[in-house]
Amino acid sequence: MYQCMNHRFQEYSVLLLPKAVVLCMYLEAGGVDLQGRSVVELGAGTGLVGIVAALLGANVTVTDRELAVEFLKSNVQDNLPKELEHKMSVKALNWGSGLEHFSHFDVILGADIIYLEETFQDLLKTIIHLSTEHTVILLSCRLRYQRDHNFLDMMRKHFTVDQVHYDKNVDVYIYKAQKAQREEF
Numbered sequence: 001m002y003q004c005m006n007h008r009f010q011e012y013s014v015l016l017l018p019k020a021v022v023l024c025m026y027l028e029a030g031g032v033d034l035q036g037r038s039v040v041e042l043g044a045g046t047g048l049v050g051i052v053a054a055l056l057g058a059n060v061t062v063t064d065r066e067l068a069v070e071f072l073k074s075n076v077q078d079n080l081p082k083e084l085e086h087k088m089s090v091k092a093l094n095w096g097s098g099l100e101h102f103s104h105f106d107v108i109l110g111a112d113i114i115y116l117e118e119t120f121q122d123l124l125k126t127i128i129h130l131s132t133e134h135t136v137i138l139l140s141c142r143l144r145y146q147r148d149h150n151f152l153d154m155m156r157k158h159f160t161v162d163q164v165h166y167d168k169n170v171d172v173y174i175y176k177a178q179k180a181q182r183e184e185f
């Protein structure tokens with residue numbers, strides 16, 4: 001489905017966005033039901049994953065840092081079919097701040113967002129804020145450094161985290177996380 005994006009975007013994405021492309025393919029294959037779901041993409045960059053989620057029937061908020069939002073907006077405008085414009089919004093979301101402006105989502109998506117150790121606490125805080133026990137979180141990443149594993153360990157303190165996919169051609173993993181159920185008393 002990401003192949004229907006405009007030509008320049010398509011070439012760019014295949015060459016430079018393997019984690020986003022692998023996540024898109026997982027979504028296209030039905031990895032999670034997106035029909036009518038509220039979805040937020042964190043650190044969206046080009047917005048590729050969010051656009052594919054909208055094409056698959058979700059109501060999507062794509063987010064990135066303030067300074068990346070103009071680029072994100074123009075990419076979404078260039079690549080999202082007009083009839084789906086009402087299903088997608090673009091917002092600034094700097095991890096860890098202004099979270100009171102955001103509520104819960106059914107699905108949280110993130111491609112290649114586990115990479116800056118200094119952002120890990122804020123990223124985790126953001127994911128915790130945006131999720132309930134019913135929220136499905138999908139993160140695609142490479143696991144190159146110890147710090148990448150460290151983030152997954154931080155996630156495991158609050159969520160159950162499972163590897164649900166590995167693409168050996170591009171060495172990209174997808175992890176699915178869900179808030180750990182609290183015991184009923």
Ligand SMILES: C[S@@+](CC[C@H](N)C(=O)[O-])C[C@H]1O[C@@H](n2cnc3c(N)ncnc32)[C@H](O)[C@@H]1O
Binds near residue numbers: 019042043044046
């Ligand atoms: C490596 S890029 C991945 C972009 C896109 N998800 C992809 O796979 O092509 C990481 C993204 O995270 C965003 N990012 C980094 N630090 C952030 C922060 N503190 N708050 C929000 N977004 C952040 C960057 O602006 C960038 O778009």
